[in-house]
Amino acid sequence: MGDKDALRVGIVGAGGIAPPHIDGWLALGAEVSILRRTGAQELADLHGIRVIDDLDQLIDQSTIIDIISPTTTHLDIARRAFAAGRDVVCEKPLAVTTADAVALAQAASDAGMRLFPAHVVRYFEGYRLLKEQIATIGTLLELTFRRTVPAPDAAWFFAEDAGGGLIRDLMIHDLDQALWLAGPVAEISATQDPPSTDGQVMPPVSAHATLTHANGAISHVRADWFGPETVFRSQAQVVGADGSLEFDTAGSGGRREGYLPPASDIDPYQAQLADFVDALRTGHDARVTPEDGIAAVRLVDAAYESLRTGRPVLL
Incomplete structure (x- = not known):
């Protein structure tokens, strides 16, 4: 996974799906940061996480990028993360079109990084x-x-x-x-x-x-x-x-x-993220x-x- 077992997660997106993602990562012991955008500071104050102003800085300081922003932004953010050697969790749908979804997965493969579509x-x-x-x-x-x-x-x-x-x-x-x-x-x-x-x-x-x-x-x-x-x-x-x-x-x-x-008894968001982390650490496929x-x-x-x-x- 990189850096031994370090789990530093950078979240891009601060909408309604953010709280269960943040809670799930924190329950797994991750150090969580979120990119500054509308609502990010309120989430940071509520959950005790950091706000980072710049996407490249967020990527640089993370081992995993969790993309929960609007669908049209997924491909560009993921490409930047893969190019920097970061694995990516990406909320469904992967992209607006099949062609862009294929391009996103290909970018992960070309960079030798892992892509986890979040079909919770x-x-x-x-x-x-x-x-x-x-x-x-x-x-x-x-x-x-x-x-x-x-x-x-x-x-x-x-x-x-x-x-x-x-x-x-x-x-x-x-x-x-x-x-x-x-x-x-x-x-x-x-x-x-x-x-x-x-x-x-x-x-x-x-x-x-x-x-x-x-x-x-x-x-x-x-x-x-x-x-x-x-x-x-x-x-x-x-x-x-x-x-x-x-x-x-x-x-x-x-x-x-x-x-x-x-x-x-099982929080599906935490279970999903735990599966992704296990897949990273073992090299096995995740459930999705x-x-x-x-x-x-x-x-x-x-x-x-x-x-x-x-x-x-x-x-």
Whole structure:
């Protein structure tokens, strides 16, 4: 990992996803710094971390760069980190387009550094158990996913041309789950209600995608951005020839705000970051790989193409 076991993390981004990342790193014993931008000082005061004014200085003083800034900024920041010999954790989606996601992963490979796409739902305990138990239900037939959250606050999330959009920001979690549980996708068809207007999403809004997997299984994926009073809910059901499995945060006890599932014994953000650190120290793959991150962006691109044309898209 460099510098023996030193863990110095530089965070780029100070939005709503920052607190669970900061808490996760601190729980792992990391020395955490954050790049100065709106909201960074408040986070630093709350969590007892440093604010650094300049990106190059942040990179220089860190062993890992954690990119949680708007999606359009990911590729440039990651390239600068890789060029300086730093490993990178990058929030989903890796990039706005498949081409940029591939370029980001290639930059890591060219520099001999590690890239960890942060698809945190793979670390929700309920989804991990689905993955472990899926072989017990026989040939996969149908998978159903739904994710309902309060619409985000920052305006860029609603601008599809600026790296936002309901499918790109929220549905991607369950597109990744469909890939993780049922494998490659051969065809995708997507709808959104209400449709975007001039590339702008207007909550309350829902999107639905139907995926035909290469193995014949069908996945139905729904994502909702609703009002600020909305309770976070994440649901999955997997039906096989010999049985079914399901997970629903509504049955997990308690309410959690924003980006976190209801309370459990395992914090998924900390579990995710711990997996990345273990992968760095052992050289093994993490639960989510750069190829996984690219595959999820590829599905997002195909879903938006389906919205644009009103037709299924072959992959």
